[in-house]
Amino acid sequence: xxxxxxSTEQPGTETTGKKLHxxxxxxxxxxxxxxxxxxxxxxxxxxxxxxxxxxVEASQATLVTSFEELQCLRVxxxxxxxxxxxxxARKVLHExxxxxxxxxxxxxxxxxxxxxxxxxxMVRGLVRKALILVPASLVLQWVRELNSKFGISAVAQxxxxxxxxxxxxxxxxxxxxDPHRSILLDQDxxxxxxxxxxxxKNRKTTNYQFVGKLRKKYCLLxxxxxxxxxxxxxxxxxxxxxxxxxxxxxxFSANYVVDKRIPKNEDRLQEALSQVMIRNRRGDGGIHFxxxxxxxIIVELSEEEQELYHAVTAFVKERYDESGGDMTSMLSLxxxxxxxxxxxDAVFITLVNMFKKMPEESPMRAKVWELVEVIRKIKANSxxxxxxxxIRSIDDKVILFTEYRATQEHLLQFFKSHDLTAVxxxxxxxxxxxxxxxxxxxxxxxxxxATEAGGEGINLQFCHHMINFDLPWNPMRVEQRIGRVHRxxxxxxxxxxxxxxxxxxxxxxxxxxxxKINLFELVIGELDHILERFEKEELPLEQRLAKLMxxxxxxxxxxxxxxxxxxxxxxxxxxxxxxxxxxxPLSALLDNLGDSVEVRP
Amino acid sequence: xxxxxxxxxxxxxLEATGCGILEKSPSHFMVKLSPAADRELTGRPYYWSFxxxxxxxxxxxxxxxxxxxxKYDAAEAKAAEKEHSFVSAPPGGVEAALGxxxxxxxxxxxxxxxxxxxxxxxxxxxxxxxxxxxxxGQFVCLFQEPESRKPHPLESVPYTPxxxxxxxxxxxxxxxxxxxxxxxISLATGVCVEQFYDRLLKLKMTPRLPANIHIAxxxxxxxxxxGMIEQQLERKLKSYxxxxxxxxxxxxxxxxxxxxxxxxxxxAGAEDEEQHAAITAQYANRQDEIRxxxxxxxxxxxxxxxIFHLAGID
Numbered sequence: 077x078x079x080x081x082x083s084t085e086q087p088g089t090e091t092t093g094k095k096l097h098x099x100x101x102x103x104x105x106x107x108x109x110x111x112x113x114x115x116x117x118x119x120x121x122x123x124x125x126x127x128x129x130x131x132v133e134a135s136q137a138t139l140v141t142s143f144e145e146l147q148c149l150r151v152x153x154x155x156x157x158x159x160x161x162x163x164x165a166r167k168v169l170h171e172x173x174x175x176x177x178x179x180x181x182x183x184x185x186x187x188x189x190x191x192x193x194x195x196x197x198m199v200r201g202l203v204r205k206a207l208i209l210v211p212a213s214l215v216l217q218w219v220r221e222l223n224s225k226f227g228i229s230a231v232a233q234x235x236x237x238x239x240x241x242x243x244x245x246x247x248x249x250x251x252x253x254d255p256h257r258s259i260l261l262d263q264d265x266x267x268x269x270x271x272x273x274x275x276x277k278n279r280k281t282t283n284y285q286f287v288g289k290l291r292k293k294y295c296l297l298x299x300x301x302x303x304x305x306x307x308x309x310x311x312x313x314x315x316x317x318x319x320x321x322x323x324x325x326x327x328f329s330a331n332y333v334v335d336k337r338i339p340k341n342e343d344r345l346q347e348a349l350s351q352v353m354i355r356n357r358r359g360d361g362g363i364h365f366x367x368x369x370x371x372x373i374i375v376e377l378s379e380e381e382q383e384l385y386h387a388v389t390a391f392v393k394e395r396y397d398e399s400g401g402d403m404t405s406m407l408s409l410x411x412x413x414x415x416x417x418x419x420x421d422a423v424f425i426t427l428v429n430m431f432k433k434m435p436e437e438s439p440m441r442a443k444v445w446e447l448v449e450v451i452r453k454i455k456a457n458s459x460x461x462x463x464x465x466x467i468r469s470i471d472d473k474v475i476l477f478t479e480y481r482a483t484q485e486h487l488l489q490f491f492k493s494h495d496l497t498a499v500x501x502x503x504x505x506x507x508x509x510x511x512x513x514x515x516x517x518x519x520x521x522x523x524x525x526a527t528e529a530g531g532e533g534i535n536l537q538f539c540h541h542m543i544n545f546d547l548p549w550n551p552m553r554v555e556q557r558i559g560r561v562h563r564x565x566x567x568x569x570x571x572x573x574x575x576x577x578x579x580x581x582x583x584x585x586x587x588x589x590x591x592k593i594n595l596f597e598l599v600i601g602e603l604d605h606i607l608e609r610f611e612k613e614e615l616p617l618e619q620r621l622a623k624l625m626x627x628x629x630x631x632x633x634x635x636x637x638x639x640x641x642x643x644x645x646x647x648x649x650x651x652x653x654x655x656x657x658x659x660x661p662l663s664a665l666l667d668n669l670g671d672s673v674e675v676r677p
Numbered sequence: 678x679x680x681x682x683x684x685x686x687x688x689x690x691l692e693a694t695g696c697g698i699l700e701k702s703p704s705h706f707m708v709k710l711s712p713a714a715d716r717e718l719t720g721r722p723y724y725w726s727f728x729x730x731x732x733x734x735x736x737x738x739x740x741x742x743x744x745x746x747x748k749y750d751a752a753e754a755k756a757a758e759k760e761h762s763f764v765s766a767p768p769g770g771v772e773a774a775l776g777x778x779x780x781x782x783x784x785x786x787x788x789x790x791x792x793x794x795x796x797x798x799x800x801x802x803x804x805x806x807x808x809x810x811x812x813x814g815q816f817v818c819l820f821q822e823p824e825s826r827k828p829h830p831l832e833s834v835p836y837t838p839x840x841x842x843x844x845x846x847x848x849x850x851x852x853x854x855x856x857x858x859x860x861x862i863s864l865a866t867g868v869c870v871e872q873f874y875d876r877l878l879k880l881k882m883t884p885r886l887p888a889n890i891h892i893a894x895x896x897x898x899x900x901x902x903x904g905m906i907e908q909q910l911e912r913k914l915k916s917y918x919x920x921x922x923x924x925x926x927x928x929x930x931x932x933x934x935x936x937x938x939x940x941x942x943x944x945a946g947a948e949d950e951e952q953h954a955a956i957t958a959q960y961a962n963r964q965d966e967i968r969x970x971x972x973x974x975x976x977x978x979x980x981x982x983x984i985f986h987l988a989g990i991d
Contacts, residue, residue, distance in 0.1 A: 093974075113899050129689075139845070
């Protein structure tokens with residue numbers, strides 16, 4: 077009785093089985109006989125009668141009384157899943173036997189659906205051991221979601237012994253390598269969940285073969301793009317989950333494929349797919365999200381600020397030429413140049429730090445000092461003044477993002493001196509302080525000045541004005557910023573203001589991100605695709621930009637280089653937009669595998 | 678379980694384990710755990726092994742258990758408001774200075790740490806309580822308390838020993854449903870009854886042997902009696918509807934056939950021994966997985982059991 081007969085073990089490992097029905101045998105746990113006899117022999121120890129009664133009540137309370145009703149909904153008082161998510165979980169549990177591909181479009185909550193299914197099986201005692209394989213960057217996010225939303229004690233895999241835990245989240249790259257690989261292949265997993273499963277589209281890869289070898293009872297594969305290039309990918313994915321569902325490889329080609337992206341016998345294919353795959357997508361008619369309205373605000377630099385910008389640009393360029401084109405040490409210099417567009421304080425701090433690090437006799441010290449002298453001449457921050465003016469005209473809650481701590485401090489001071497209440501928010505704050513700042517912002521502060529957009533818990537649906545005081549060069553981070561405000565639950569159109577200093581690199585960046593990628597108005601999730609494609613061919617965009625800037629000999633060259641970069645991004649964008657399933661017969665077919673969800677804010 | 682039931686459950690647990698309830702309302706308990714409860718709930722095996730080995734005086738933890746979040750928070754907010762309206766003067770200069778150097782200090786420095794735990798159905802702490810009572814309430818040996826009338830000093834009341842067991846029955850395939858069954862069997866006569874637990878709840882039970890009783894001799898061993906309960910349960914379960922198992926078996930056959938169609942040509946077309954072996958192994962694995970997932974089965978396991986001495990000869 078210490079260990080009740082484990083329902084998640086494979087049948088056959090239990091000792092006795094008596095036929096109750098041609099299809100069902102009874103397995104009796106008899107471990108308690110011995111223990112009871114033992115205690116009678118020794119006349120104890122005996123347990124307490126009230127505890128005994130409480131044990132019965134606990135068992136009654138947790139009893140799974142029906143095959144159908146979702147038990148997990150009773151135990152998730154902390155959040156309310158959306159209708160299509162519950163519907164999907166039901167379908168996976170009742171019609172698919174716990175093996176499915178969840179292929180919802182981005183943003184509809186595949187994680188939630190997987191969590192519901194996992195929780196339900198756990199509540200029913202059908203799953204104890206679960207393995208969740210995700211890209212390394214998502215491990216912690218998964219752990220957090222499972223813990224906070226579902227009360228599932230999931231742990232992130234760190235050391236070898238972590239594998240002993242019941243629910244482990246790990247990165248695919250770690251899991252498939254020894255010694256981990258052999259540990260995992262030695263276990264029986266009641267449930268396996270794989271996020272970003274489109275990475276398993278090629279059956280020749282080690283990932284694919286590894287997953288094929290894992291022993292699992294239930295299995296969920298999550299992907300927003302079940303087909304990227306051709307139908308074989310879909311075949312491979314489904315074969316991994318349920319071999320034979322689409323027949324052998326040659327049957328599949330013969331029965332269902334005309335060309336790599338064109339299916340035939342659509343009805344039959346759809347029927348076969350619908351047994352293993354669910355794909356909800358955003359409704360076409362309804363409001364998905366509120367609109368994003370972007371406004372670029374050009375800031376004219378004062379003469380002194382201009383001077384600093386040029387001085388810094390010259391300084392940076394000089395250093396770069398001296399170094400002979402070595403990029404690694406140059407990134408901090410590029411930062412310097414970007415900081416000029418933000419505030420003199422930011423530049424100053426960086427210069428001071430540089431100065432400190434230089435050997436005393438370095439001739440560079442004098443040059444740095446010259447720059448500091450230029451800073452000294454600057455009396456006002458044109459951008460900050462513009463921001464103040466803008467915030468006053470908005471007359472509503474505003475979140476302002478900057479990349480730099482020094483700018484953040486400066487703005488806090490500056491706003492304060494103009495009787496504008498603002499509170500800071502940054503990554504280094506502990507949880508409590510962050511919550512406190514959030515409360516203040518919800519309450520009486522008009523402005524939140526944030527240096528970090530990532531991280532959980534900064535959900536600002538109540539605010540629909542955001543100012544990019546300066547722009548990160550990494551578009552994902554821009555998207556993250558916007559995502560804080562523009563998310564489910566936002567009731568208003570989101571107004572995004574980009575402050576950009578005229579005649580500086582910033583102007584180019586804004587035009588690149590805004591006009592070429594149309595970053596600010598992309599559908600959520602689309603940016604991932606563009607960048608994924610871009611980075612296949614190139615350095616990450618940030619680094620690409622830095623290189624471009626340092627290497628160009630003059631304004632005209634920079635302009636034309638940026639133009640080229642812009643059009644290549646633009647090309648990727650139109651590819652990304654057209655290639656996954658827009659209008660193609662295959663996509664129409666996939667789209668029939670679920671509901672259209674009107675995600676109303 | 679609703680909030681009230683949870684509240685009641687927690688209260689009975691705290692009382693049964695001898696915890697010190699410092700403060701309570703219908704929506705919360707402030708409690709200093711007893712050593713027994715602390716061992717079960719706080720997850721401090723090292724601390725307790727230290728206490729056990731050194732014989733040090735144990736310091737148990739205190740908790741604020743909230744059984745109704747909404748009500749508790751509302752009450753707290755109200756209380757805070759009231760307090761607020763009384764306190765008008767700003768905090769004293771000394772405290773403010775201390776606050777500046779040490780950060781905000783809450784009350785006295787020696788205040789007992791009292792972490793808050795919300796106990797709602799599905800919360801971890803409540804699950805833990807469930808676990809604790811399940812492992813701590815498995816085997817009992819009890820006597821029915823005699824009627825309060827003074828018995829004749831020389832008169833002895835006959836008692837019958839019963840084996841009682843609460844059983845959780847699971848009907849499982851890739852899905853699952855459960856039932857609770859409670860059986861009692863007289864060790865003297867072999868009479869077997871259902872819903873035995875309900876009968877026990879109507880009686881007053883005590884772990885102490887009452888005066889002036891004599892206990893009928895057992896004619897059955899525990900193993901024998903348990904076997905009879907098993908048979909009784911089996912008979913009952915045989916009369917159930919098994920369409921769910923038929924459906925699961927059909928699904929199982931379907932799936933097995935599907936992978937057979939997939940693997941057999943692959944195995945036949947294998948190019949060499951090695952490939953043949955690999956595919957065969959994979960096929961066997963898949964079959965195992967599918968059986969594991971879909972095989973219909975009924976499981977029965979005891980939640981708890983005990984020997985119950987009841988008045989009368991049955």
